[in-house]
Amino acid sequence: MQVSVESVGALERRLSFSLPQDRVAEQVDGRLREIARGAKLKGFRPGKVPAKVIEQRYGQQVRAEVVDALLRESFSRAVRDNELKIAGNPQIVPADGEALSYVATFEVVPDFGDIDVSKLNVVRHTAEVADADIDTMIENLRLQRRSWNPVEREAAEGDAVELETYSQVGDERFPAEGVERGVTMIGSGAMFPTIESALVGMKAGDEKQVDVDFPADWRVPQFAGKNVQVHLKALKVSESQLPEVDAEFIKSFGIKSGDAEQFRADIRTNLERELKGALMTRLRREVGEQLIAEYGSVEMPPKLVENEAREMARQAFEQARRQGHSGQMPADAHLGFMEAARKRVLVGLLVGEIARRNDLRLDPQRLNETLRLIASTYEEPQQVIELYRNDQQLMSGLQSRVMEEQVIDWIAERAQHDEQSLTFAEAIRP
Numbered sequence: 001m002q003v004s005v006e007s008v009g010a011l012e013r014r015l016s017f018s019l020p021q022d023r024v025a026e027q028v029d030g031r032l033r034e035i036a037r038g039a040k041l042k043g044f045r046p047g048k049v050p051a052k053v054i055e056q057r058y059g060q061q062v063r064a065e066v067v068d069a070l071l072r073e074s075f076s077r078a079v080r081d082n083e084l085k086i087a088g089n090p091q092i093v094p095a096d097g098e099a100l101s102y103v104a105t106f107e108v109v110p111d112f113g114d115i116d117v118s119k120l121n122v123v124r125h126t127a128e129v130a131d132a133d134i135d136t137m138i139e140n141l142r143l144q145r146r147s148w149n150p151v152e153r154e155a156a157e158g159d160a161v162e163l164e165t166y167s168q169v170g171d172e173r174f175p176a177e178g179v180e181r182g183v184t185m186i187g188s189g190a191m192f193p194t195i196e197s198a199l200v201g202m203k204a205g206d207e208k209q210v211d212v213d214f215p216a217d218w219r220v221p222q223f224a225g226k227n228v229q230v231h232l233k234a235l236k237v238s239e240s241q242l243p244e245v246d247a248e249f250i251k252s253f254g255i256k257s258g259d260a261e262q263f264r265a266d267i268r269t270n271l272e273r274e275l276k277g278a279l280m281t282r283l284r285r286e287v288g289e290q291l292i293a294e295y296g297s298v299e300m301p302p303k304l305v306e307n308e309a310r311e312m313a314r315q316a317f318e319q320a321r322r323q324g325h326s327g328q329m330p331a332d333a334h335l336g337f338m339e340a341a342r343k344r345v346l347v348g349l350l351v352g353e354i355a356r357r358n359d360l361r362l363d364p365q366r367l368n369e370t371l372r373l374i375a376s377t378y379e380e381p382q383q384v385i386e387l388y389r390n391d392q393q394l395m396s397g398l399q400s401r402v403m404e405e406q407v408i409d410w411i412a413e414r415a416q417h418d419e420q421s422l423t424f425a426e427a428i429r430p
Contacts, residue, residue, distance in 0.1 A: 003078045011087070011107050011301045017078050019070050019100040027066045032058060067100070075104055085109040085356075087349060088304040107301035109349050115357065120290040120415035125282045127427035129271045136425075137267050138245060145249070148238035154201045155237045157187045161199050162236040168229040174222060179233075195230055202234040254379070271424065273373055278428040280405055287408050288347040290415070300345050309334040309341035351407045360407055367402045374398075 003017045036054045040046050044053070071092065079086060090106035148160055155161050164179040184190050186199050198210045209231050216225035243249050247258030255262050313333040334341075354360070371388055375381035388394045 005082050011110055013108055015078060015104040017074055019074055021100055024066055028063050031062045087301045107304055110298050112295055112298055112353055115354055117411045117414050122286045122290055122412050122415045122417040124417050124419050125279055125422050126419055127275055127422045127424055129268055129424055133271055133424040134264050134267050142242045145243050146240040149241055150236055150238050154203050155199050160185045160238045161234055164233040166231050169226055204234055204236050207233045275427055283412055284408050287411050291347050291350050292343050300342050305342045305345050308345050309337040312337040312341055351404055355407045362399055362403050370402050
């Protein structure tokens with residue numbers, strides 16, 4: 001196979017190669033003969049379909065499959081033979097006017113020089129799940145299952161108030177007609193603080209007008225930076241009633257025995273799983289910041305950075321859309337993510353290069369432990385495990401995640417590091 005490689009930029013390469021026509025023809029013929037042996041076509045006995053008919057029916061599809069497989073195989077071999085380290089996905093297109101000839105354009109991993117992780121200084125955070133953390137979680141579960149009972153008294157902190165509102169900005173009324181209805185819990189922070197504070201002391205049927213100075217960056221454009229007269233009418237005031245932590249309450253969380261000790265043990269397991277993930281996130285950030293500080297001046301593959309920035313912009317837009325924001329994403333939205341994308345690409349390439357240079361391999365035991373941990377959060381863990389094992393895309397993503405965590409641990413173990421103890425609440429705080 002003839003191969004030529006040329007540089008078209010500091011980190012961009014163009015690789016030209018051709019597939020051997022005799023090998024393509026040989027494999028196509030072999031596949032068609034296999035099909036012919038078992039083909040069942042109307043008007044022919046099994047295994048007796050003429051080669052010409054098989055060629056007409058399956059030839060184009062078989063040839064496409066053979067060429068695709070040989071294309072991937074030949075490209076991979078050319079990359080290995082030329083000792084190229086690819087960054088991102090290559091673009092492979094047929095060469096002009098030449099059958100079975102292709103041109104692959106791609107970016108390569110930059111030269112990081114000597115990577116000495118012992119020079120890094122990493123803070124390793126530690127934390128444990130205490131009994132008080134379990135108590136707090138049980139209290140949160142009670143809050144999630146609380147009921148609300150109407151009261152005749154004045155509203156106080158922690159009460160839910162059903163209310164009607166309308167607002168006046170100069171001569172303009174919002175809404176133009178009628179009122180907006182909703183429910184808020186005093187102390188939840190769901191409403192602007194001035195409005196929420198005004199609800200304290202109101203009873204069902206009470207009305208009140210509040211002057212509110214909204215900040216310039218307020219999420220409602222019509223109110224941003226303006227003084228607004230907000231009219232409030234309390235329709236109903238309700239106080240919460242928390243359920244008892246009894247057998248019935250415990251059974252509602254899937255513990256058939258209703259046993260309190262088993263309930264606490266399950267909560268501890270879940271909190272420890274959450275804590276483990278939070279500590280790894282902190283360690284990943286610590287190691288990433290150190291790598292960026294040490295190797296931030298190395299030039300990154302521009303297309304890979306741009307693609308990462310576009311993906312980050314897309315994710316941010318999707319999150320905003322789920323929160324109720326409308327509109328189209330601007331074509332240049334990715335520009336605001338370029339620096340963050342560059343850092344993310346830098347860390348990703350460094351982690352991969354460190355793994356390659358030190359011959360770090362995926363630990364099957366760690367992969368299985370992580371998979372079991374993920375599955376344990378579902379009602380049917382075995383079904384989740386089978387789902388991952390039967391879905392190459394899911395399993396590939398999990399393998400990448402586990403491999404990255406392995407390398408992060410490997411770096412942290414060899415770097416200079418200080419330990420810092422945190423409480424559970426501190427550790428899981430974003």
